[in-house]
Amino acid sequence: MTSTEEIKPAKAARNRESTGALSLWLNLLSVGPIAILVVLFVLLSLASPHFLTPRNLSNILAQTAVIAIVAMGQHLVILTRGIDLSVGSNLALATVTGALVYQATGSTILTILTMLASGAAVGAINGMVYVFGRLPHPFVITLATLSIAKGTALELADGRAIPGMPDAIRFLGGGAVLGIPASFFVVAGVALLLIVMARTMVWGRWIYAVGGRPEAAVRMGIPTRAVLISTYVIAGLCAGIGAVLLAGRTDAGSPLFGNLLELDTIAAVIIGGASFLGGRGHIGHALIGAVMIGVIRNALNLLNVDIFFQLIAIGIVIVLAVEADVLRTYLEGRVRTLRAARLQ
């Protein structure tokens, strides 16, 4: 704003045009992820005859479901400028505790509740230590719980997978209704609920406010701490739901599940177009990003590209997505400067 005086009024006419051009770029950036997804679909169906088959698409949906669920929780955390590195271990621990409870009780309900509670509990620890421990950033605590949850899961399961899940959980994770994976409906249900909460409820507005400007949120009387903790609890709960789906699909609980899930979910959120700078993005971004990662993985498999290269490819896509975010922030700054100049 200090530079506004430097821009001469003579340039006003040109400013008007360039604001239009800048706005166009901003709009392009905002539809970017969907456009890229569409292009990916077209290219891939040309590259491989197996890609656009109902069977493969249903496969993609099933494989994406866990990433999508957990990415939605991760998205809420990232909205508040946070990060949850523990989601993968959290999910693994939830499948293990669930499997143990199933072995001990044989109860479907108790098994599901255990997985959800285990996930939410780890999330609550993340949130409370972050807030009440007055940590500068959630990075460290979620890194710590990544290790703690993984260690606990390995210890509880003796380092091995625990086979056996009840029918209902196997159906949720691996079953299908009219050819559509059951897990898809779980994702859709959670997404719908979160969209309603984030878009239409006071709590959702508070999340965006806290993410947009934490100090201002405190001064405006928003219960910042409760809001922050709630996002970590929900992220943990989402890991718990992901645990139900994954345990169901594999008919087991395992301490080795969820490897690199933090990478996939953070990548999904960023690739989908939400901002690392906080307060921007919506559940749709997490979903688009998750599908994109699912599609990329699936395609590289179909095209016989090995798993090592897949990791490299996803890393590169993350860098591009973050750069797009930086570019968007820059463009917005230009628009603001030009608008101010026009008023002078």
Add this chain to the structure above:
Amino acid sequence: MNSDIVLSITNATKRFGPVLALNDISLQARRGEVLALLGDNGAGKSTLIKCISGVHQIDEGQITIDGIATSIRSPVDARAAGIETVYQDLALFDNLTPAQNFYAGREIAGPSWLPLGLRFLNSRRMEAETARVLDRLKVILPSKEATVALMSGGQRQAVAVARASVFARKVVILDEPTAALGLREARKVLDLVAQLRAEGNAVILITHNMEHVTELASRAIVLRQGRKVGEIIPSKTNQQELVSMIVGA
């Protein structure tokens, strides 16, 4: 005359460790007047207004609002008491629209039997109310749906002042509201300040600009090193006196 006193501070003291940021300050703010709060850097101006707006709490002394002793322990307390603050950094949410900014932390939502966080936003009412206020204050924005990230410095300042004006029932505090603005945008904000005063608020204005002080303020209080060193009625003729009071020469 005394019934016009909205906010009264008596013998306020505030320490930050060994630093005596406020030392026995007393002041009164009256309905329908602008009170200028002047002082050099580090004089204690921001500390004083933060004690009024609930960001800090005074260690000793008393704050009364409309003659009733009130303890202000948080920003929420201050707002509930009818005190609105336009902070130097504006405290706007860049990612939200003007309407969302206006109602952040006090959203219009229902039904009331639900816990606050789970109530449903009444966006239409908040938007309509915001549009009404912006019109009344003659604030022109590029678009009411755009986030404030895309607005100019003056527009953002206007949004912050307008937000305060919606909820202000007694006192409006403005911390250097024109510091970062060009001439035209500053003029706009000064007009808003005059309007807040006309609406019957007690306005406390922190500024380093003596022109603005003589134009708007009916009284000026000068702080130096946490002490109140003077209180005068500013005019074109005593500007020099004010300045030397501020710097202590």
